[in-house]
Amino acid sequence: MPKKKKVKKLKLLKKQKIKNKKIVTKVTDKKSTVAGNEEKPEIKKIKKQPNEKRIYNLKDFVVYPKHGVGKIVAVEKAKIGEIEINFYKIFIEKEKLTLTVPTNQQSKLRPISSINQINKCISILKSKPKIKRTMWSRRAQEYDQKINSGKIYELSEVVKDLNKNTDIIADQSYSERQLFEKAYERLKSEFEAVLKISPEDVKKKMDKALGRVQVSEVME
Numbered sequence: 001m002p003k004k005k006k007v008k009k010l011k012l013l014k015k016q017k018i019k020n021k022k023i024v025t026k027v028t029d030k031k032s033t034v035a036g037n038e039e040k041p042e043i044k045k046i047k048k049q050p051n052e053k054r055i056y057n058l059k060d061f062v063v064y065p066k067h068g069v070g071k072i073v074a075v076e077k078a079k080i081g082e083i084e085i086n087f088y089k090i091f092i093e094k095e096k097l098t099l100t101v102p103t104n105q106q107s108k109l110r111p112i113s114s115i116n117q118i119n120k121c122i123s124i125l126k127s128k129p130k131i132k133r134t135m136w137s138r139r140a141q142e143y144d145q146k147i148n149s150g151k152i153y154e155l156s157e158v159v160k161d162l163n164k165n166t167d168i169i170a171d172q173s174y175s176e177r178q179l180f181e182k183a184y185e186r187l188k189s190e191f192e193a194v195l196k197i198s199p200e201d202v203k204k205k206m207d208k209a210l211g212r213v214q215v216s217e218v219m220e
Contacts, residue, residue, distance in 0.1 A: 066150075071091050087103060110150055127160060159180065
């Protein structure tokens with residue numbers, strides 16, 4: 001082979017090697033930037049992990065915000081078209097109502113409170129009620145929203161604020177009495193499920209915290 005051709009071939013090989021190096025560096029750079037970008041979503045996933053849906057079991061007590069405490073009486077499957085759906089059947093004792101809640105709609109449920117949360121509720125019941133000067137219609141709407149929020153501390157606040165320290169019906173308007181009884185019964189049912197004592201004992205515990213006087217005592 002002539003010398004000129006050999007020199008040209010060597011030059012071409014060198015150029016090719018340089019190009020290959022550039023391609024390799026670009027690819028590695030892309031990989032590193034992709035890897036760098038992927039780190040952030042991974043961190044976010046880890047943060048969201050604890051908030052993922054919880055699995056409830058048969059006979060577990062749960063709270064459905066708009067209806068209160070219920071017990072899971074069945075975990076069943078149903079086929080709608082080509083989709084298979086798992087769902088809980090929840091019996092609400094106070095309302096004699098059975099709810100069907102798909103297992104992928106966990107956000108509609110919450111587990112019943114802990115003993116510490118119940119103790120905090122008793123402290124709320126013992127505290128002084130908040131006196132608001134706003135119109136009753138507006139306050140009634142706020143109380144109703146708190147009752148249906150499913151948050152036990154808000155429920156305790158409603159019971160505390162609407163408590164009149166007595167069982168005499170004349171001391172409350174009809175709408176006040178209705179809201180108080182609704183909140184009181186919701187709270188009482190959760191106390192029963194957590195403390196595992198009789199409804200009578202739960203009532204005594206709550207009434208003592210509220211400083212409520214029985215009608216018989218007032219008459220005396």
